Amino acid sequence: MTILINMLFSFISTVTFSVLTNIPRRAFIASGITGMVGWMTFWFCKNSGISLGFANFLGAFMIGMMSIFFSRKMRMPVTIFNIPSLVPLVPGGPAYMALRQMIQGNVTSGLDNLIIVLITSGAIAIGFMITGLVETILRTLRQNIVRPRQ
């Protein structure tokens, strides 16, 4: 039941964030699936005891790969699927807790949460870096091998 709710709600939240960023309507379902896959990867990793940073990395990596897949299939820019799908992974919780602790004067525990924010966003960045690399490799392959220069 929890799994179903997580799948459904990550799908809905990605699709509705797509409305806010105004993506083409026919990309809604694809973007929702991308967001769902990214979040479920993160969620399963987190619940099976993998560290938070690595779970975020895997989530961002899956988002990047799914985005590349859909952008090839539907011939649209990759970012259309990237941007809404990323939103559930954004470390809003730790950032908020850092703020809350600092306000109450618990600077140390605030800094703890800030470090979690840094690690999480670093992990997401590395995930995107690797999918960016895959993208570049695919593009070079297509330009140089499939369609050689005259």
Add this chain to the structure above:
Amino acid sequence: MEETDQLLILRTCLIAGKIMMESGSEVYRVEDTIKRIAKNAGIEDIEAYVTATGVIIGSPTIKSSQIVQVTDQSINLEKVAAVNRGSRLFAEGEITLHELYLLLKKAENETPDFPFWWKLIASGFVSATLMIILDGVWFDFIQTFFIGMIGYGIRSIIKEKLHLNFLNDFLAAFVMGAAAILMVRAGMARDINHIIIGAVMPLVPGLAITNSFRDIFTGHLVSGMARGIEALFIAGSIGGGIAVAFNLFF
């Protein structure tokens, strides 16, 4: 090639770049599109310098360069997709340069935007669903829906009417924080923390974060830094708003 043709090529490239930068594309795609249009139209040595706040293009052979300022940042990824599609059609020879120019003009002015109330309801759903999957309680679902909706509405209206860039996030976060605290105090909601975490989600600068990563990784450091700073400032404004609300009402 006649001079009017050359000017039309440069102008088409410039409009394509301006539309894409304004609607939230990454720098790599803009430069790629500009160069592809120019090469297919017959200018081989086009140079494009694209930053988050302006586009400069020029060509040594035709001794002409043009510049356009990118001011109005409005997120509309459908425009990016439309320009992308236009430049592909032009590359495949299915439309002429003049048709591409008209298509870009049309994309700039007539691309459908979702009505404001759609966006309001969508922001409510973003808030409420994310609140639940980030371990919130079901009791707060409707409350988070409305708080998120109010916050997004305030932010959009201030942005549209007053053109304030970071103050709108600050005020929206302040109102959301205050609403969450007062509701919990009145016994209408339970978990302040998760309501606020969920409610601010529609304000998250997802586009700035993603584009900043992608720009830096492709070597466009200037735009990447600019967008990273934008994302940091938006996050800081949201945090400041919440902090003020806590200090006043908690």
